[in-house]
Amino acid sequence: MSLSSLTKPWAATSYGFLDASAKRELRRKMLKAIAVPGCQMPYASREVPMARGWGTGGLQVTLTLVNPTSVVKVIDQGADDGVNAASIRRFISRVSGAGETWDTLAASIVQSRHRVPEEVMREDQILVLQVPNPEPLRGVEPNISIARQMHADADYGKLWLTLYEQIVRKGRIMQGAGYPSMVNGRHVMTPSPIPRWDVPKLNMAKHLTFLSAGREKRLFAVPPFTRVEPLVFSDRPYQVEHHADLTCRRSGVSGYFMNELPIDGGGSAFEVSDSNLGIKAIQQAEGAAVEIGKTWYRNGEFSA
Amino acid sequence: MLTVAPPDAVELRANATFEALMWALSRPGDIRDMPEAGFSAVVETLVDLECTVFSDDPDLRAQIAATGALQAEDISQADHVFLSSLEGAEARLVALRCGSALYPDDGATLVAAVRHGVGQRVRLSGPGVDGVLEVTLGIAPGFWAMRAMLCAYPEGFDMLLVDGRSVIGIPRSTLVEVL
Numbered sequence: 001m002s003l004s005s006l007t008k009p010w011a012a013t014s015y016g017f018l019d020a021s022a023k024r025e026l027r028r029k030m031l032k033a034i035a036v037p038g039c040q041m042p043y044a045s046r047e048v049p050m051a052r053g054w055g056t057g058g059l060q061v062t063l064t065l066v067n068p069t070s071v072v073k074v075i076d077q078g079a080d081d082g083v084n085a086a087s088i089r090r091f092i093s094r095v096s097g098a099g100e101t102w103d104t105l106a107a108s109i110v111q112s113r114h115r116v117p118e119e120v121m122r123e124d125q126i127l128v129l130q131v132p133n134p135e136p137l138r139g140v141e142p143n144i145s146i147a148r149q150m151h152a153d154a155d156y157g158k159l160w161l162t163l164y165e166q167i168v169r170k171g172r173i174m175q176g177a178g179y180p181s182m183v184n185g186r187h188v189m190t191p192s193p194i195p196r197w198d199v200p201k202l203n204m205a206k207h208l209t210f211l212s213a214g215r216e217k218r219l220f221a222v223p224p225f226t227r228v229e230p231l232v233f234s235d236r237p238y239q240v241e242h243h244a245d246l247t248c249r250r251s252g253v254s255g256y257f258m259n260e261l262p263i264d265g266g267g268s269a270f271e272v273s274d275s276n277l278g279i280k281a282i283q284q285a286e287g288a289a290v291e292i293g294k295t296w297y298r299n300g301e302f303s304a
Numbered sequence: 305m306l307t308v309a310p311p312d313a314v315e316l317r318a319n320a321t322f323e324a325l326m327w328a329l330s331r332p333g334d335i336r337d338m339p340e341a342g343f344s345a346v347v348e349t350l351v352d353l354e355c356t357v358f359s360d361d362p363d364l365r366a367q368i369a370a371t372g373a374l375q376a377e378d379i380s381q382a383d384h385v386f387l388s389s390l391e392g393a394e395a396r397l398v399a400l401r402c403g404s405a406l407y408p409d410d411g412a413t414l415v416a417a418v419r420h421g422v423g424q425r426v427r428l429s430g431p432g433v434d435g436v437l438e439v440t441l442g443i444a445p446g447f448w449a450m451r452a453m454l455c456a457y458p459e460g461f462d463m464l465l466v467d468g469r470s471v472i473g474i475p476r477s478t479l480v481e482v483l
Contacts, residue, residue, distance in 0.1 A: 001370060015311040020318070024352050027322045031350075032409040034329045035462040035475035037431050041409045067319045068310065095308045152405035184431050184477060186458060208330050223330040226431040 016063045017095040022046045026064045026219075030210065033221035038183025038228075039151070040134050045217040055088055056214030058111045058130035062092055065109055065126060070098040073107035078115040078257070078273035085113070102276045105293045114177065116198040118256050118274040119293035120304060121207035123224060129192040131213040134220065136180040136190040156180075156188050159231055167236065176241075182229045189220055191228070197240045197257045201296050201304070203228040244300025246270045251278035252285070255300035314348065321349040325464060328473030333428045333437040335420060341468045343386050346415055347371065351384055358382035387416045390443055394450045400461045402476075408458040411476060418442050418465040420472060430478040438483070439472065441465065445482045452480070 014020065022044070029043040048056050048063075066072065074089040076082035080102040088111065093100045101107050104117040111128040121127060137147040140158035150156070159180050166174045177193035181202075191199050192211050202209055202222050212219040222228060232238045247254040249269045256277065258270040272278040283290045296304045311319070317339050324336040325346070338345055343364055351357055353372030358379050359365050364386055365375060376382040380399035387393060393416075403411035419442035426448065429436045443465075454460060460476025474480065 005370065011309060013308050015308060015315045017308075020315070021352050021354075023318070024350060025354065027326075028350055028355075028413075029409065031325060031329055031413065031462065032411070034326065034432075035411075035460075035477060036408045036458045037477060039408055039458055065319075065323070067316065097308070097310060148406055208326075223432040225331075225434045 013095070015096065016066055017048065017091075018046060018060065018063050022060075023064045026060060029219060030061065030064070030221065033210070033219055034208075034223050036187070037222055037226045038181075038187035038189040038220055040189075040218040040220045042218055045214045048214075049091070050088075052215035053132065054084060055111070055113055055130040057212030057216075057219065058113075058128045058210075058214070059088060059092070060214060061128045061210045061212045061219065062109055062111045063096070065128075066092060066096040066098050068097040070096070070108045071101050071106055072098050072109050072111065073101050073104060073117075074111045075115055075117070075274075075276075076113045078117075078259075079275040081275070102279070104274075104276065105291060114193045114195075115257070115273060116194055116201045118272075118277050118295045118297065120296055121205065123206040125207045127207055127209045129194070129209065129211045131190070131192040131211045131218075132215070133178075134190060134211065134213040134216050134218045136178075136188050151187060154186060156182075156231070159188060160233075163231060163233070167233075173232075173236065173239075180231050182227075182231060183222060184226050185229075187220075188231065189222075195241055195257060196230070196238070197243065197297075199228065199230050199238075200240070200302050205304075240302070243270075244297075248272040248278055248281075251281040253278060253281045255297055256295070317345055318349040321345045324471055325349065325473065328464065328471045329432075329462065329475050330473075331432045332430065332474050332478040333433060333439045333472060335470045335472055338466075338469050338471055343415060343417075343466065346464065346466070347386070350413070355384055356382050357384045357386065359386040361386065361388050383410070383412055385412055385414045387414070390416045390418055390447055394444075394446050397447075398450060398454070400454060402454050402456075402459040402461055405459060408460075411459060412461045413464065414461050415464045415466060418467060418472075420465070420467040420470055425483040427481040427483055428474070428478050429481075432475070433478065441472070448480050448482050 029041045033041045074085045076085035104119040109126050113130045141147045178190045209222040230238045246258045257273045259273050260268045280290045320339040324338040328336040355373040356376050357368045357373045358376040401412040423442035425440045455476045463474040465472045
């Protein structure tokens with residue numbers, strides 16, 4: 001062994017921005033995350049040229065997975081053209097040579113902030129969710145060491161208590177985004193702040209999901225065909241948002257998750273949250289040959 | 305404008321190898337193809353100076369040494385274990401690290417050369433398997449009994465079974481029934 005065999009030729013940057021040792025660490029943790037679905041795995045969370053809290057966790061997972069043949073879609077609350085989403089997508093493409101797309105069907109990696117696309121993801125696709133707070137127990141147990149012990153003991157009684165108190169006080173479960181969900185019957189995870197509408201899409205899905213929190217330095221995964229069950233009481237069924245009857249004012253599609261826009265004089269208008277689905281619907285109405293894939297919700301009913 | 309050089313051969317190989325390993329563990333029992341046969345690319349993809357590695361192959365030990373990883377003399381210390389055969393290895397593998405309920409990620413990764421499609425038929429179920437899946441692997445029933453004893457979920461070890469370029473993953477979450 002010589003010094004030259006231990007070094008590499010100088011390069012201005014590493015491919016995919018992260019250096020090789022950062023990628024190896026992420027790979028090891030991603031494999032463990034798959035092996036124990038829903039269990040939060042600590043990782044180093046390197047610096048990327050973006051402030052923590054803006055999707056650095058998802059970005060690091062994507063940068064580890066990406067190669068020149070990848071096609072990347074990045075969404076922020078369902079929209080491809082938000083400044084955060086557009087900047088992340090452009091950055092990934094610049095440092096890796098990967099293709100960019102807005103179309104869920106064309107993507108090999110979908111990095112997302114707080115939404116799962118409406119079109120059903122295939123078995124060869126990877127969903128990377130950006131997670132601000134990976135700890136479902138934080139609201140009931142601020143001490144992370146005790147929270148870890150509670151995960152080890154599968155001690156989730158306090159989460160059920162929180163849901164029960166909401167029913168007692170308000171008459172229904174108030175938890176909106178980030179609904180605590182039991183993964184593989186063992187670990188409760190927060191599915192990142194996706195709406196209740198999106199949680200059933202992770203249950204027994206065909207695709208692989210990574211959830212990564214850069215600021216909190218933890219990642220977890222939901223492999224394909226894994227049970228993801230929202231915590232509910234047997235006499236209080238899980239309810240998604242009542243968006244089934246809403247119609248998008250721009251594209252005319254209905255039965256999908258909508259953004260609510262206040263209008264002058266009171267009341268609200270609605271626009272479909274998965275913006276590229278709306279764009280494709282408009283293009284189709286104008287006679288363009290675009291394909292809208294099978295969607296998880298059909299006529300407002302979950303039916304995957 | 306930021307310009308980035310295209311990936312070199314090592315980067316491409318590690319990326320493709322990881323993709324194979326990732327999908328192999330995500331879908332237990334499915335056969336995935338790695339770009340290169342054998343353990344060398346797996347070491348390149350996963351192992352560096354943060355790891356403690358056990359290997360029974362002198363050539364591989366030389367490659368592992370070059371990564372800066374610590375070489376374990378004892379399987380119980382290693383987070384990555386590379387074995388050229390699982391035959392009669394049960395007695396040694398009982399010492400495999402399985403992590404704890406507090407830190408399931410401390411469980412070891414076992415990479416072993418195992419023939420696919422010959423030997424004992426087993427039925428897999430659990431996360432990543434749509435219903436049940438039957439595969440034939442060159443692993444004796446005694447090994448699966450030992451694994452069932454060690455893998456008290458979420459504790460346990462994860463297996464990557466390599467046959468040439470093909471790899472089958474069996475994570476700790478998979479239930480294995482010997483048929």
